[in-house]
Each structure stands twice: as C-alpha cells, then as structure tokens.
Amino acid sequence: MKLSPEKSVSLFFCIAAGVVLACAFDKTGAGFAAWFAPGLLLVGICRVSGRTAFLFGLLAGFVHYLLLLYWLVPTMHRYGPMSVWLSFFALLLLAFYLALYTGVFAWAVTLVPVRPVFLVVWVPVCWVALEYAKTFLFTGFPWGLAGYSQYRYPVLIQSADLFGVYGVSFFVCAVSAGLFLFFMHLFHGRWQNRLVGQGAAVAGLLITAGLFFANGGYGMFRLSEQDAAGKPSSQLRVSVIQANIEQSLKWDDAYVEAILDKYIRLSLSAAEKQPDLVVWPETAVPFYFFNDAKRTRRVLDMAERMKKPLLAGAPAYERREDSGGLDLFNSAYLIDHRGRVKGRYDKVHLVPFGEYVPLKKWLPFVGKIVPETGDFSSGRPGRLLSAGNADMGVQICYEIIFPHLSAAMVRAGADILVNITNDAWFGNTSAPFQHFSMAVFRAVENRRPVVRAANTGISGFIDPAGRIRASSAVFQTTSLTRDVAPAEGKVGFYTRYPHLLPGFCSAAALVFLLAGLRKGLRTRRAS
Template sequence: METSLSDSLTVQTEATAERTLVRWSRIGLVTLSALCFILIFPPFNLEALAWVAFVPLLLSIRDTSPKEAFFLGWLSGLLGTIGTVYWVVVAMVSYGNVPSWLSVLSLLLMASFLGLYSGAFVWLIRRIAARIPLFLMIPAIWVALEYARAYLLFPFPWSYVGYSQYLTPIITQIADTTGVYGVSFLVMLVNAGLYAAVFSRISRRAKQTALIVTACAVAISAGYGEFVLSGASRLEEKTVKVAVVQGNIDQGIKWNSAFKQHILDTYARLSTKIAKEKPDLIVWPETAAPFLFLYDAEPQQQMINLVRSLNTFLLFGGLQVTPVNGTREYHSFNSAFLLSPNGGLLGQYNKMQLVPFGEYVPFKKLLFFIDRITTAIGEVQAGTVPEVMQANDTLFSVVICFESTFPNLVRKFVDRGARVLLIITNDAWYGRSPAAAQHFSMATFRAIENRTAIARAANTGISGFIDPYGRILQQSEEYVEATLVHDIPLRTTTTFYTRHGDLFAWFCCAAAVGAIIAAIATRRTRAGERQ
C-alpha cells in the first residue's frame, strides 16, 4: 500500500515537472519570437530574421487550447511592443511632466493593449485548427489584424512586419498593388510555410505543397520587383529641385518665447545657404515656426521678407488657432503653410491624423493622469481635407508626422493629383532613440505604394529624399543642422493602390472572417453528428 502511494506521488510529481517544463519552454519560444521581432526593425535592421521570426510563436501554440494560445500570443505582442516603442516613455518623462513610474505604467498599458492583436492572431489559429487548412490563413489573419490596428480604438500602425523589408526593394515593389500589407502577407506566408514544412503534423504531400507555394510566392514577388526596378532607370522623368532644412532645435526650447528669434534666425541662415542651389521649393519641418503665423505680425513680416530674399517657394510647419463659436475658447491646428516667392500665402493644410499621447490622450478616462505632451496652444483638432498645393506647375501635398504611417490616408493626397509628396515631422520628442529611424523607414512604402517621390524635412532628423521605388536617395544624420537638396522626379503614373486603396487588406479581412464562420459551422456540424 505504501509502495503504491509512493509510486502515485512520484508519477504526479513527474507529471507536474513535465507540465512546468513544457510551459516554460513555450514561454521561451514566445520570448525568442519577440526578440526576433524587435531585431527586424531599426536600429538593428536584421530584416532576414523576419522570414523566420514567427516560427517559434507558431511552434509554442501547438497542442495548446485557444485560451492558452491567446496568452502566449499576447505575451509575444507585449514583449515585442515594449522592445520596439519603448521610446514613448522618453516623450512622457521629458515633455509631458509625467513621473517615470507612471510613464512606464502607460507604456505597459499601451503594450498590453497592442498585444491583444497578437493574442487574437494565435487564438484564431487555434480556433480554426484541424477544421480549415491553415497554411494560407495564417498570413491572411495576420494582415487583417494589422489593418485593424490602424483603425480600431487606438490607431497605431507602427511596426508592421512588412516595414522590416524597407532595405530590400526587390521584395517591396508589390506594395504598389497591395500596400505594405502585401509585404506583410508574404513574410508571414514564408513563416507559415516553414512551420508547416518542418514542424506541423500534416502529410508529406501537404508539406511539399507548402514549400512549393511559398517558393513560388517569393519568386513571383521578387520577379515583379526585378522587372519594375530594371525599368526604373530607363524612364525619362521631369524633376523638381527640392531643398529640405533641418534646424536641429532642442525640443526643450522650441516653445520658449525667449528663443523665438534664435529659431527664426537659424532657419533663415540655413535657408539662405541652401538657396544658392536655386531650389524650386524649400521645406522646413513640422512646427518650425514657433509662433502663430496668421496672427503674430512681427515674426510674420520677418518670414515674408525672408522668402522674398530667397526668391523661391517656402513650405513650413506652424500652428493655426480658431475661436470656438460663442465661447472664449479656441482650437489649434498643427498646420503647414505655403508662401510664394513674393511672400503671399498660397495654401494651408491642417493635420488630419493626430499623434496619440502627443496631441491627444487615448482612453482619456483610463489615463486621466496624463496630459497631452504637445505644447500647442489650446485643444488640438484634426483637419478634414487632404489638400493639394501648387508651386509653379508642380502639384504636391504635405503630410505631417504621424500621418505618414497611414497608407490609406497618404494615397488620398496622390489620388487628388499630387505629383510629389512632402513629409514634415518633429521626432525630437523621442530623444536619441530608434523612433526617428523607424519613422523614416515607413516613408519608403508611401513612395512605392503611390510611385511618388518623397522629400522629408525633420527637426532633428532624419531628413532626406526617397525615389518612387522606395530607394533612399539621400538622408541626414540625426541631431545636427543640415540642408539637403535633390532633383526628385514628378509622378508619371497612378498605381492600383492609389486608385483602390486597401483592397488587398480587405480581401484578407474577408478571408479571415470567412474562415471563422466556416470553423464555427464545421464545429456545429460535428457536434450535431456526435449527438
């Protein structure tokens, strides 16, 4: 009897130890996947890892319940988000006057929320496992959730998997049809194909099919990229000479009135220097003018005199305020202004997509302890019209900062007639972190999606130029004064993506929803058969 009891306890102990080992092995795989995810983006740029980064995550959820899978996926998303966007803490502490511990707590809340998408990803995989072939559904579900992340509750389309390939233009050219989502799909397809071929319990024939489909998809995408890029150099394109000015103004003094003249003098000096290159247009960064251009008469006149002396068009960022009817309150807009060579105001654009935590606080009731980090006057409001401006015979549009991460928003400017895109931004909020490099990398996809060259002016960097194929023509160092000038081509075509937008992403959403419905129907059918 004692021997039997001892044997039973031994078996239970071994079983518990085995379950613990399995649990920690799964957490280890999830951590490995999150680490790979972090390394595929700037500043590391180990983009090759993207093609295998999710294999450990897929392996970790094998033989788990949907509930267990959700936790593992959420943990992967949590760790990956913290590792890629930890720099939001810098903005909160340095410019939001938020205590360090509250800033870290806010990052954890943000990462926890964004981790829900990764949790949903693997939860859906487990829910439809053994009911619907998963090989093609894995990338479709992932893309559907990336797309949702740009629109639901807390829009934050940062760190899409496709962005990791920005230095590999032969792969990214499909974005002119699918947007960045097509590149994300391709990367996840390879992950799914490798997992299916190496680790899944499907038949040998199914494994071979997975490898063949994966290889064909990569070959077709690379072949299309090679075809597009080989024809790029043969095009005779009309160009426009654009100069960008990087003032390198410390964020701590940017809105201090004592430094207003110093800031204006800095931009005047740099613009006068680059004007010797005879650019058609000079571009200053987001909120480069530290005053209300339409209301502050003295600095306004200085700007007018400057642009007359430069004898060229000037596009600059600044603030605009409007009174609220019937009250003493007012709203402010983050705006861009275009001045003609004679000093006349030719156009104004009000930023449409605001920055979370910078210009508004998401989940304000929950995060009541956080103020807006921006020092803009009044409540920041979103603009409503994607403006197209004109300098001589060149039609162009400007997108401001965070807006450049929204593919469907940017394409609307091009669809309305813009032949050049300007991006003005101020990434000084995030200190000496990877934020600026990550932000710059996303702009390459906006160029490809619309086959439109981009000039980018950033307060502390990265400023630069990108050709219509997403290739970086020139870029500045960070945290230095800089002036760059380049002849960039005018858009000569309209892409499928510009015309139709996120059709590919919608297809993935429909496929994901269809898979869920089919899985539910199959489960109910089998339940009925058992009865």
C-alpha cells in the same frame, strides 16, 4: 503554477518570436528576422488549445511591443508630466493593448482546423486582417506592421504598389509559415495533432520559393522599368532644412529668435543651390503664425529674400464666428517667392493624448502627454498645395503612418508627397528609423517621390521605387537638396483600391472563424 516541460518549451518559442520580430525593426537593419518570427510563434502554439494559444500569443506580442516601443518611456518622462514609473506603466498598457492583436492571431490560427499545408495561406490572412484592424480601431496605431521591416530591401517591396504594406506583410508571414512547415517536418513535429508530413513540407518550400520568385521578379521588373524610363521631362529641385532644434528649447520664448536665425541662415545657404522649393519641418515656426506680427514678417521676408517658395510647419488658429472661440491647428504654410501665403494644410489625423484628448467631454480628468503642443482640431482632408509644376500632398508627422491617407492625397491629384515631422521627442532611439521606414512605403504604394523634412532627422528623399536617394543623420544640423520628379498623373492599382487586400483578408478571416466557432460548438454539444 508549475509548467510542464512541453509548455516551458512553447513559452520559450513564443518569447523568442516577440524578441526576433522586434529585432527586425531595430536600426541595425535586420529586416530578414521578420521572416522567422511568425513561424517561431507557430512552433510555440502548435500543440495547445485555443485559450492557451491566445495567452501565449499575448505574451509574444507583449514582449515584441515592449521592445519595439521602449522609446515611449524617455519620451513621456522627459517631455510630458510623467514620472519614469508612470511612463513605464503607460508603455505596459499600450503594449498589452497591441499584444491583444497577436493573441487573437494565435487563437484564430489554432481555432480553424486547417491541414498544415494551408497554414501558408491561413497565417498571412489572419495576420493582415489584424494589422488592418489595428490601423483603424480606437483612432488606429499601425506602427510596426510586419511589412515595414523590409524597407531596406527595394526588390522585395515593389509589390506594395499592388497591395500596399499589407501585401508585403502577407508575403513575410507566408514565407515564415512555409519555413515552419519545413522545419516541423524535419523534427517530426505536429500541427494541432496532425503530423507535418513530407508533402506539406515540400509544398511549404515550393510555395515559399514561388513567393520569393514572384515577388522578387516583380520587384526587379519594376525597378528596371523605372531605371529604363530615363530622365523625366520636368523636375522640381527641393531643399529640406534640418535645423536640429532641441525639443526642450523649441517652445521657450527666449529662444525663438535664435531658432528663426538658424532656419533663415540654413535656408539662405540652401538657396544658393537654386531650389524651386525650400521645406521646413513640422512646427519649425515655434509660434502661432500671424499672431506674432513681427516674427511672422521675418519668415515672409526671408522667402522674399530667397526668391524661393517656402513650405513651413507652424501652428495656426481660426476664430469661430458663432462663439468667438479659437480652433487650433498643426499646419503647413506655403509661402511664395514674394513673401505671400498661398495656401495652408491643416493636419487631419492628430495624435491621441499628444495633440488632443479623445472623449475629452467624458474624460475631463485625462490630460495630454505633452501639454505644450496645444489642443488641436483636425483639418479638412484632401487639401493640396501647389509649388511650381507640382501639386503636393502634405503629411504632417504621424499622418504618414496611415497608408490610406497618402493614397487619398494621390487620388486627389498629388504629384509629390511631402512629410514634415518633428521626431526630436524620440531622442537617439530606434523610433526615428521606424518612422522613416513608413515613408518609404508611401512612395512605393503610390509611385510618388517622398520629400521628408524632420527637425532632428531623419530628413531625406525617397524615389517612387522606395529607394532612399539621400538622407541625413539623426541630430545633425544640415540641409539637403535634390531634384525630384513629379508624377505625371497616373494613379496605380493600390492607390485606387487601398482597402482591397486587407479588406478581403478581414472578410475571409471572419468567415472561417465563424465556421470554426460553429464547428467547435457542435463538437461540444455532441460530446
């Protein structure tokens, strides 16, 4: 099919939107690119029908997610039973699914016949509603939300304590829509047969400037407020251990002793800095705790030898009383300074096709991408672990990408958020940086410090304002020690109402879409 020159230009802008948005999440730190991506997509769909807008949006999203999630191919090929071509096909399927949200966004913004100036509100409302849907549908995959692209700009993300990462996504999309109006006026462009006049362009610029002023002003106020608060009354000194264990060796029984030796050596060295807590990453203990008595004893004895509490990631199991079968868990054990287990947190939100197979009863032919990890069960939500003067909300790996899970931990009484993870799967790609950026937002949203221990990086410490106080390089063997201040029980607005803004955007989008569909149906009947 031959495309008209006009549609060819539209396709170019849609593809450019996908590429530019992907650049905002690259490890180069070009987060400002996100301010232009939605606007480029608007240029691409400004003069097409709703059906064509959906297809163009689907293309933009497909390009974006292919570039954003490219690291899935080497991950699935190297550590899963999948060929390169099958891994690439799986990436195509996931990118297509996620691109459907972008396609629906493009369709939605063209369906409702708003005046150009109202795009500054309508665009972010639709975008946030679909990000919220992406967080929950089919177990949820809120990876690469627009707001995360801003994690390197502390001043611009402080409003996350009011509306979460969704609020920052709203800000990014509103700014992009305002810039779109200005440039469309400069080039005498139209939005759905409406000329973008001078008034709309001026209004777009004023709204954009107002958003920057309000968001930036609030950010500077909150940062200065925290800096003026001075030294907190109590602090917890924490050491995180990044042993940098190669994933292909991690579950090889021949290397277990060497892995334990490395963790013990790094921990004893860190203990010289007198930490109140030592943290090991997810599944740092590469065997089922208590199943191997001798090796378990080595870990317990090390905590007693350090005379420091240890939080260590390890798989766990429980025997069912009714059937005698086993429930397996991806867990974190808290071991006190006397070598006694004082508590255990079991991962609640598991990785589909990585830690379990959804609908396994009906899909017996589908296996896990990474078979070595076991078929885990979900733990009990809201379980805190206490170390010294702090109640810790532990988030294992994938859980940190879900804003409402961290908020629930803080509402339950968590003073500190601890994220333990194993990002060795991702290699030297953008994925560890993308994953780390989400931990920054959990700190700001809940005004809690985040301690992060990763097997191969990025490990680090994030203060309640989202500032990265210390971090490790990827694939570096190291330990980091820093004082963190447990929060004093105050729960902020977002933590109390994490679903307020995205829920409002979802309801508003649904109402206006239904109105747009009804009006379109009446028009077709009349014609």
